[in-house]
Amino acid sequence: MSTRVSGADERRELIANSAIRIISRDGLRALTHRAVDQEAGIPQGSTSHHARTRLSLLELVVETLAERAIADAEHAARALNTSSRGERRLSVAELAGIIAALVDRLAERRDDMKARYALILELDDSPSLQRKLTTRSTVHAITREVTSSLLASAGLINSDERIEELISLTDSLVFTRTVIRATIPLESILAAYLRGVVPIPADSTDKS
Numbered sequence: 604m605s606t607r608v609s610g611a612d613e614r615r616e617l618i619a620n621s622a623i624r625i626i627s628r629d630g631l632r633a634l635t636h637r638a639v640d641q642e643a644g645i646p647q648g649s650t651s652h653h654a655r656t657r658l659s660l661l662e663l664v665v666e667t668l669a670e671r672a673i674a675d676a677e678h679a680a681r682a683l684n685t686s687s688r689g690e691r692r693l694s695v696a697e698l699a700g701i702i703a704a705l706v707d708r709l710a711e712r713r714d715d716m717k718a719r720y721a722l723i724l725e726l727d728d729s730p731s732l733q734r735k736l737t738t739r740s741t742v743h744a745i746t747r748e749v750t751s752s753l754l755a756s757a758g759l760i761n762s763d764e765r766i767e768e769l770i771s772l773t774d775s776l777v778f779t780r781t782v783i784r785a786t787i788p789l790e791s792i793l794a795a796y797l798r799g800v801v802p803i804p805a806d807s808t809d810k811s
Contacts, residue, residue, distance in 0.1 A: 615653050617643050619667040622660060627717035631725045636660065658729065661722075665732045668719050671712070672742040676749045679705045683749070683756055695797045696790070698757040702773060703789035710780035717781060738767075746770055759800040772796055 621643035625634050639650040639660070654660040682701050693701075709716060719736055726733040734740055750769050754761035776792065779785050 618650050618653055619663050622664045623718045624714050626721050627714040631721050665735050668715055669735050669742050673745055676745045680749050683753055693757045695757055695794050699790045699793035702793050706776045706789055709777045713781045758803050760803055765800055
């Protein structure tokens with residue numbers, strides 16, 4: 604029983620990864636069940652067994668990307684906890700380094716990022732799926748929490764405005780690395796932004 608379940612999970616992951624590669628390489632219009640079967644090297648009809656409709660196939664892709672984005676946010680949170688162990692305030696340079704490492708981690712998964720951008724642009728007819736990849740998603744809520752902690756760890760104001768600015772900057776850097784494929788000085792760009800964020804007053808306990 605457990606082996607059967609494990610095998611099904613592995614096949615679903617193979618299908619999701621193959622679908623992501625197709626979207627990244629050829630665009631969303633190229634995504635079909637037959638194309639995924641061919642990309643994954645599995646018997647014809649296998650994808651339909653796990654995702655009967657095109658919508659269910661898109662749902663599988665979006666859920667996979669969302670799960671990985673949550674894992675990325677949790678990874679950043681662990682990096683923060685390790686760096687700030689002993690409740691020492693981080694320097695701007697240290698914080699920039701943590702965020703730059705996250706950008707690098709995301710940019711390494713170029714297919715995932717390109718597929719995400721394509722889905723955001725082309726899923727206008729499926730707003731519920733589109734939301735899972737945008738600022739109205741559970742992923743975004745978790746990212747906001749992590750970003751708030753990152754700013755506070757360096758003694759910087761973590762208002763809603765600053766949180767959204769830093770998330771937007773980080774996403775822009777990932778886009779530049781994965782789509783434009785430009786080599787840019789991540790840490791210096793991030794540090795320049797962070798140095799412009801107002802510090803939390805020493806006698807203040809209000810996060811806003």
